[in-house]
Structures are given as structure tokens and as C-alpha cells.
Amino acid sequence: MTTQTERTESAAKGRAGHAEAPSKRGVRLAGAFYIMVLPAFLLFFIFHTIPVLQGVYYSFTDSPGYGPANFVGLRNYIALFTDPRVLHAYWFTFLIAAVATILVNIVSLAIAIGLNGRIKFKNGLRGIYFIPNVLAILVVGYIFNYLFSNSLPALGEKLGIDALSTSLLTKASTAWIAIVILAVWQSAAFNIIIYLAGLQTVPTEMYEAANLDGASAWRQFRSITFPMIAGFFTINMVLSLKGFLQIFDHIVALTGGGPGTDTESVALLIYKGGFQGGEYGYQSANSVIFFIVIVGFSIVQLRVLRRREVEV
Amino acid sequence: MSTAASETGTLAGRAAERRPRRQRRTGPGVNWWLTALLIVLALTIAIPLYFAVVTALKTTDQLGGTGFGLPGEVRWSNFADAWRLTDFPTTALNSAVITVGAVVLTLLTNSMVAYAIARNMKRRLFKGLYFYFVSALFVPFPIIMLPVAKETAILNLDNRVGLILLYVVYGLAFNIFIFTAYINSIPQALEEAAAIDGASTWAIFWRVIFPLLAPMNATVGILTCLWAWNDFLLPLVILSDPGSATLPLVQYVFQSQFQTNYPAAFASYLMAMAPLLIVYVFAQRWVISGVTRGAVK
Numbered sequence: 001m002t003t004q005t006e007r008t009e010s011a012a013k014g015r016a017g018h019a020e021a022p023s024k025r026g027v028r029l030a031g032a033f034y035i036m037v038l039p040a041f042l043l044f045f046i047f048h049t050i051p052v053l054q055g056v057y058y059s060f061t062d063s064p065g066y067g068p069a070n071f072v073g074l075r076n077y078i079a080l081f082t083d084p085r086v087l088h089a090y091w092f093t094f095l096i097a098a099v100a101t102i103l104v105n106i107v108s109l110a111i112a113i114g115l116n117g118r119i120k121f122k123n124g125l126r127g128i129y130f131i132p133n134v135l136a137i138l139v140v141g142y143i144f145n146y147l148f149s150n151s152l153p154a155l156g157e158k159l160g161i162d163a164l165s166t167s168l169l170t171k172a173s174t175a176w177i178a179i180v181i182l183a184v185w186q187s188a189a190f191n192i193i194i195y196l197a198g199l200q201t202v203p204t205e206m207y208e209a210a211n212l213d214g215a216s217a218w219r220q221f222r223s224i225t226f227p228m229i230a231g232f233f234t235i236n237m238v239l240s241l242k243g244f245l246q247i248f249d250h251i252v253a254l255t256g257g258g259p260g261t262d263t264e265s266v267a268l269l270i271y272k273g274g275f276q277g278g279e280y281g282y283q284s285a286n287s288v289i290f291f292i293v294i295v296g297f298s299i300v301q302l303r304v305l306r307r308r309e310v311e312v
Numbered sequence: 313m314s315t316a317a318s319e320t321g322t323l324a325g326r327a328a329e330r331r332p333r334r335q336r337r338t339g340p341g342v343n344w345w346l347t348a349l350l351i352v353l354a355l356t357i358a359i360p361l362y363f364a365v366v367t368a369l370k371t372t373d374q375l376g377g378t379g380f381g382l383p384g385e386v387r388w389s390n391f392a393d394a395w396r397l398t399d400f401p402t403t404a405l406n407s408a409v410i411t412v413g414a415v416v417l418t419l420l421t422n423s424m425v426a427y428a429i430a431r432n433m434k435r436r437l438f439k440g441l442y443f444y445f446v447s448a449l450f451v452p453f454p455i456i457m458l459p460v461a462k463e464t465a466i467l468n469l470d471n472r473v474g475l476i477l478l479y480v481v482y483g484l485a486f487n488i489f490i491f492t493a494y495i496n497s498i499p500q501a502l503e504e505a506a507a508i509d510g511a512s513t514w515a516i517f518w519r520v521i522f523p524l525l526a527p528m529n530a531t532v533g534i535l536t537c538l539w540a541w542n543d544f545l546l547p548l549v550i551l552s553d554p555g556s557a558t559l560p561l562v563q564y565v566f567q568s569q570f571q572t573n574y575p576a577a578f579a580s581y582l583m584a585m586a587p588l589l590i591v592y593v594f595a596q597r598w599v600i601s602g603v604t605r606g607a608v609k
Binding site: 037040043046047058111114115123126128130131132133134140143144151155185245248249267270271275284287288294298 | 341342343344346347349350351353354356357358360361363364367375376378379380421422424425427428429431432438441444445448450451452453454455456457458459460461462463477478480481482484512513514517538541542543544545548549559560563564567574577578581584585588589592596597599600603604607608
């Protein structure tokens with residue numbers, strides 16, 4: 001913390017010194033700086049800003065993705081709110097995102113605390129837990145797909161568990177569980193590493209003092225560990241939720257959105273409707289709504305978690 | 313000049329030193345129960361991978377049941393089948409070219425843009441640019457994918473070159489965010505000394521700043537590599553020519569043909585995962601610390 005402020009201070013001093021330099025050199029420096037940022041600005045504008053604006057524009061048309069389109073005003077937006085397929089996709093996405101975010105954070109925090117304990121093979125275990133992060137979700141998803149649709153039912157039959165004897169993936173009411181399992185399996189890797197980095201910032205002296213006072217393990221977690229890593233908790237919660245709200249690969253690999261459209265996420269719906277269903281304009285409107293939803297969620301979540309950080 | 317450089321070096325070094333010191337404490341009084349529990353839990357990571365390996369070695373009539381048994385008779389030719397079916401050399405080369413291209417270009421360009429912005433934050437234009445780029449962090453890809461696919465098709469960029477370009481451009485938001493934070497911690501006295509020696513802004517960046525960015529370059533390089541290699545959605549919507557398909561994309565494209573031949577499919581999955589997994593096994597520490605640095609900044 002102190003080093004940080006020192007650094008910014010020295011940086012500020014450096015900058016102030018810069019301003020006093022002869023103006024001629026200042027101008028020359030700025031010239032090179034402009035050239036450094038110009039190509040990036042242009043490319044970013046072409047490949048990011050223009051698509052955003054285009055998306056907004058198309059959301060007010062009935063474009064099927066090709067040929068001429070008519071301006072339809074807010075009709076797409078109104079239709080979205082009464083379209084059961086769209087509403088279901090939002091509900092399904094929220095369900096997955098909420099459950100997966102909570103689960104992944106509980107699981108990763110627990111494993112990270114374990115990995116931070118006095119254990120053997122610390123580095124080896126840490127290395128293993130991180131493996132899912134270097135694998136493509138789609139490819140892992142195909143492996144899980146086979147496990148869920150063949151191995152698990154066979155295992156269920158063997159053990160006489162009826163609930164497991166049919167594939168989880170055939171019904172939306174159970175497929176979401178499979179999707180959450182894959183999501184947690186894959187992203188726990190990243191979260192564990194972040195929590196571990198956080199836990200290593202907690203001074204061990206604090207635990208020693210707590211032990212002397214006779215505080216229980218749970219009490220130590222609640223009063224020392226958690227408050228000390230609150231910032232890492234915020235990072236993980238925000239990043240997980242944002243990632244899971246955009247869930248796509250997992251669902252393509254496990255269910256493809258089926259049966260029917262029962263397990264479609266919003267991202268998958270935009271893809272399918274926009275590219276294959278001739279709903280380019282309509283799904284553009286959906287994208288705009290989705291954008292607002294994600295920004296809204298991020299801001300609310302940051303606010304709530306930041307306030308908690310201050311309180312604890 | 314050299315003293316200041318070593319100063320920033322020790323700053324990074326001090327952070328790295330912290331871990332080994334803590335590890336020494338694990339020496340006496342190892343918690344074996346916890347170790348055992350964590351090893352058992354680690355099996356959840358190993359099980360799907362083990363399953364993929366045994367399935368990839370079976371013949372189709374050995375499938376069935378839970379599928380966890382070892383193959384009775386090993387059929388190596390599943391890998392040959394998968395190799396031929398997915399045209400592995402071409403596909404892997406596509407993935408490699410796209411990943412390497414994206415990583416190299418990202419490192420060279422994004423750091424430079426971040427430098428220009430970080431050193432001019434008090435100018436309104438550069439400050440505006442900073443927020444302009446970073447605000448893109450809030451724009452998820454599904455929102456722009458429909459127009460981008462159209463745009464790249466019109467510009468004849470619905471190919472590998474276009475894909476590299478998009479990774480470089482879409483990485484800007486996050487990379488500028490972490491590069492500028494890091495550049496702000498580098499004292500400007502260095503650059504002033506170099507400027508007095510007559511170095512141009514370009515020379516200062518490439519000779520003085522860029523080498524100092526090494527830890528951040530590692531982070532950005534690793535994150536870009538993981539992203540570009542494993543990404544599915546961007547290749548799916550951008551690439552139009554099947555010949556330029558990447559490894560994840562080709563698994564998707566061949567699903568229908570795999571349906572009847574699971575062992576070949578699993579061989580193909582393994583071959584798709586293997587390159588990065590092997591790199592990871594050898595560069596594990598480096599990858600983990602790189603990823604951590606990116607998130608904690």
C-alpha cells in the first residue's frame with residue numbers, strides 16, 4: 001500500500017517536471033505519442049465502436065441479415081418482452097449464472113484455503129487444480145457430454161439410483177445441473193489461483209494471535225481471512241458473474257440449446273437467431289437489452305460488494 | 313539509469329520472494345489429512361482427463377457401461393483416424409499461427425498504446441482515449457458479434473488474418489488497463505535521462521520501457537495465448553473458409569461425423585488439448601504467476 005502511494009507520488013513528480021521542459025521538446029514528444037495511439041484508435045473504432053453502433057441501428061429494423069431492411073421503430077423491443085423463447089433464455093441464463101457464480105466461489109475459496117494450509121505437495125496440487133483453465137471449454141464440454149449421457153446413467157443403473165439412470169442432458173430440468181457442473185469445474189481453476197494469491201497476503205501473525213485468544217477455525221475465517229481477502233472476493237464474484245452471463249461454449253458442447261430451445265442461453269439465442277434464424281434485427285435488439293442487463297448487473301454487484309468490503 | 317532499472321527489478325523480486333518464505337513453514341507439522349483430502353478432490357480434475365485417454369484407446373465395441381475400465385485391446389489407430397478426419401496438421405497450424413500472431417502483435421502494439429496513454433494522462437485527449445478503450449470491458453462479445461461477422465466478411469477479413477486482428481483489438485481494453493497501471497509504477501526519471509542523451513520517444517519506448525515491461529508482457533502474453541488458442545465463439549462467427557478452422561472449431565464441425573466413432577472423437581479432443589497442456593506442464597509456475605498478476609492488478 002505504502003509503496004503504491006510512493007510510486008504514484010514519484011510518478012506525479014516526474015510528470016510535473018516534464019511540464020517545465022522546453023515547449024519545443026514537449027511538442028515533439030507528443031507527436032510520436034499521437035502516432036503510437038492513432039492506428040489502435042482507428043482499428044478499435046472500426047472493429048468495436050462501429051459494430052456497437054451498427055448493432056443499435058439494426059435493432060430498429062426488421063433486417064434478416066441480408067438484403068433490404070425496413071425501419072420498425074421500437075417494435076423489436078416490444079416483441080422481445082413478450083417472446084417466451086427470449087424470456088426463457090434470460091431466465092435460464094440468470095439461473096445458471098447465479099448458481100454457478102455462488103458455487104464456484106464457495107468451492108474455490110474452500111480449496112484455496114486448503115492449498116494455503118500446511119500441506120505436502122503444495123505446488124503439485126496447485127498445478128493440478130489449475131489445469132482446467134488451460135483447456136478449451138468446448139472440448140472439455142464434449143468429454144463431459146459423454147460422461148453425462150453415457151457413463152453416469154450406466155453408473156446410476158449399477159448402483160440402482162433411478163434419478164441417474166437417464167441422461168441429465170435430455171431434460172431442461174436436469175440439464176442445467178450438468179451445465180453448472182461443467183462451468184464450476186472449468187472456472188474454479190482460475191478462482192482458486194486468485195483466492196490463493198489473496199490468502200498469501202494475510203499475515204500469519206494474525207492467525208497466531210487468534211490462536212492464542214482461542215478463536216475457533218470458523219471464527220478465524222469470519223473475522224480474519226474473509227475480511228482480509230474481501231477485495232479478491234469482489235474480483236472473483238464480478239468476473240465469474242460476467243463470464244457466466246455470457247455462457248455459450250458450455251451449452252453448445254452439452255445440449256446445443258436443446259431439447260428444443262429449453263436450454264438456450266441469451267448468447268446462444270443471439271447467435272442462433274441472428275445467424276441462422278433470419279432474426280438479425282430482432283436479435284440485435286436482444287443484444288442491446290443484454291448489454292444493458294450486463295452493465296446493470298456489474299454496477300450493482302460492484303456497489304454492493306464494495307460496500308461490504310468497507311463494512312467488514 | 314541502471315540503478316533505477318534494478319530498483320524496479322527488486323520491486324517485482326520482493327513480491328516473488330514472499331511465497332518461498334511461507335513455504336518453509338510447511339516443513340514441520342504437515343497436515344496429512346488436509347493433504348489427503350486435497351488429493352482426493354484433485355481426482356475430479358483427473359477423472360475427465362483419464363476418461364478421455366482410456367476412451368481414445370478403445371475400439372468402438374469396447375464402449376458401453378460406465379466406460380472407466382482400461383481398454384482390453386489398445387487401438388492406437390484412433391489417433392490416426394482423428395488425425396486424418398480433422399486434418400490435424402492444417403488445423404493445428406491454423407491454431408498456432410493465429411495464437412502466435414495474436415500474442416506477438418498484442419505485445420508489440422498494446423504495450424505501446426498503453427505507454428503513450430499512461431505518460432500523457434494529464435492531456436485530455438489521452439485520458440479520453442483511456443476511458444474509451446477501457447469502457448469496452450463492459451461490452452460483452454455476444455453484443456457485437458452479429459455486426460462484426462458482417463463487417464469482416466465485407467472487408468475480406470473473414471480469415472486467419474482477420475481473426476488475429478480482432479484478438480489484438482479486443483484485447484486492448486483489458487491490456488491497456490493493466491499495462492498503464494504497471495507503467496505508472498515506472499519512474500519517469502529513466503526516460504528523462506534517455507531523452508537528455510538524445511533518444512527519441514520511439515527509442516525510449518523500445519529500449520527503455522519495453523524491456524522493463526517484461527513481467528506484464530508475460531502476463532498479457534499468457535492470457536492472450538490461452539484465449540486465442542481455446543476460443544470457440546470468435547472463430548465460429550468470423551471464419552468462413554473451412555480450411556482455416558482452428559482446433560476447437562473443428563471439434564464442433566466434426567461432431568456429426570464423430571457421433572458414430574467416439575474413440576476417434578476422444579483421440580481428436582486429446583490432440584486438441586495436448587499442445588497447450590504440454591506447454592503448461594513445463595511452464596506451470598510461470599503461467600500461474602502470470603495469470604495471477606493479470607487479475608490482481
